[in-house]
Amino acid sequence: MYKRRKVLSKMIRVSVWYNFPADPVIANRWIEIIRRNRRQDWWKPSNYTKICSVHFCINDKYETKKGLRRIRRGAVPTKRLFLSISDSDSEEENAETHEDSSKIICDERINTDLSSYSRPGTSTGLAMIASANIADENAKVNEKTLNIGSEPQFKKVADNVRNWNKKPADSENLALYSLYKQALFGDVNIPEPSGMVEKAKWNAWSGRKGMSQDDAKKQYVEMGEKLHSKYA
Numbered sequence: 001m002y003k004r005r006k007v008l009s010k011m012i013r014v015s016v017w018y019n020f021p022a023d024p025v026i027a028n029r030w031i032e033i034i035r036r037n038r039r040q041d042w043w044k045p046s047n048y049t050k051i052c053s054v055h056f057c058i059n060d061k062y063e064t065k066k067g068l069r070r071i072r073r074g075a076v077p078t079k080r081l082f083l084s085i086s087d088s089d090s091e092e093e094n095a096e097t098h099e100d101s102s103k104i105i106c107d108e109r110i111n112t113d114l115s116s117y118s119r120p121g122t123s124t125g126l127a128m129i130a131s132a133n134i135a136d137e138n139a140k141v142n143e144k145t146l147n148i149g150s151e152p153q154f155k156k157v158a159d160n161v162r163n164w165n166k167k168p169a170d171s172e173n174l175a176l177y178s179l180y181k182q183a184l185f186g187d188v189n190i191p192e193p194s195g196m197v198e199k200a201k202w203n204a205w206s207g208r209k210g211m212s213q214d215d216a217k218k219q220y221v222e223m224g225e226k227l228h229s230k231y232a
Contacts, residue, residue, distance in 0.1 A: 016069050017050040029076050051077055154183075154217050157224035164231040176223060178204035182216035 021027050030051075035043050053061060053069065055077035063069050161176060168176070178201075181188075188206045193199055208216060 016053045018053065018071065020045050020049055020051070026074060026076070033076055033078065153221055157221045157228075160228055160232065161224050164228075166231040168227060168231055172223075172227060174200065174204040176220065176227075177201060178208050179216050179220040179223065181205045182208040182211055183213050183220055186213055 021030070027045075031043070031045065035041055053071070056071050056075055057078060060072050060075035061069065062072065158180075167173070182205065187209045188202065190202070192202050192206075211219075
């Protein structure tokens with residue numbers, strides 16, 4: 001019993017990412033759950049979308065004798081589904097497989113090159129995580145949350161950011177990301193993560209604390225328009 005508690009405690013502290021399941025029945029259940037919780041009926045996963053283990057109940061997780069952290073077949077994400085979902089890949093993530101060798105998702109795309117956060121020996125996959133996809137996330141605006149129909153300028157800027165040909169500097173990308181999150185959700189509402197890249201994103205968003213969502217949207221538009229000629 002003590003050993004199991006120790007393993008579960010470790011699994012709570014360390015987050016891993018899973019690919020979307022190959023089983024269409026399970027995959028459709030996840031899609032419906034995520035759409036319902038995020039109030040985004042249009043949402044669809046890409047071929048690279050992954051979901052973080054934080055979205056699964058602890059009883060759905062287990063660790064193999066080789067130390068690989070997995071989730072049980074048929075498990076579905078139910079916790080904090082507004083949190084990050086990524087379209088990245090890594091050696092560690094590939095090692096964390098579903099019980100039936102199918103894989104899983106999570107949708108926070110950040111189109112940014114955060115190579116400065118990588119360390120010697122970091123895998124190419126982790127570098128890809130670092131360059132996630134902020135621009136795509138910035139463009140995927142929740143109409144019900146932001147009422148984009150009455151804010152065409154915001155939507156236009158978000159679309160432009162997504163289609164930029166050049167990648168902005170790390171500081172600019174994090175600034176755009178944090179303004180976007182503040183516009184969507186207001187003050188940061190998730191615990192500080194442990195991952196290097198996720199922590200950088202969290203710190204950027206946390207730095208907007210106290211800013212109104214309307215001001216965040218206005219500043220996002222201003223910054224996006226200012227940088228457009230530089231990166232389009």
